[in-house]
Amino acid sequence: MASKLQQLQPKVAQASQFVAKHGCAYNKQLLEQNKQYVLEPPTVEKCNLLAKQLLYTRLASHPGRYESFWKELDYVKHLWKNRHELKVEDAGIAALFGLNAWFCAGEIVGRGFTFTGYYV
Numbered sequence: 001m002a003s004k005l006q007q008l009q010p011k012v013a014q015a016s017q018f019v020a021k022h023g024c025a026y027n028k029q030l031l032e033q034n035k036q037y038v039l040e041p042p043t044v045e046k047c048n049l050l051a052k053q054l055l056y057t058r059l060a061s062h063p064g065r066y067e068s069f070w071k072e073l074d075y076v077k078h079l080w081k082n083r084h085e086l087k088v089e090d091a092g093i094a095a096l097f098g099l100n101a102w103f104c105a106g107e108i109v110g111r112g113f114t115f116t117g118y119y120v
Helices: 002-033 044-060 062-081 088-110
Strands: none
Touching: 044 062
16 A cells, blocks of 8 residues: 555656646636636625526426426326336336436435535
8 A cells, every 4th residue: 555655646746736837827728718607796796696596597497397297207107007018128227217216315315315415
């Protein structure tokens, strides 16, 4: 372990020097390329306004998502009624989606029932 650390140390120092030398230039270039997204003046009021716009834009998209959810659910009900016609491929895809949902629920439970992150 110590030998790996000694091998890694010069590489980390080299990377640190590269970032120190080129980091500011990269940051300036990135801001220059994306200056159309920067609001002037950068004030707390502007940030609050953007946060509210994002929140209410997301909330406005819920009716469409709600309708899509019910369409998908109707499709699943139709598949369940006609499950004798179900192919192995369709059953495999359904199993993968179910497994994904199971892991998502486990992540939420693991975070203490929070959607945004872990409590530290």
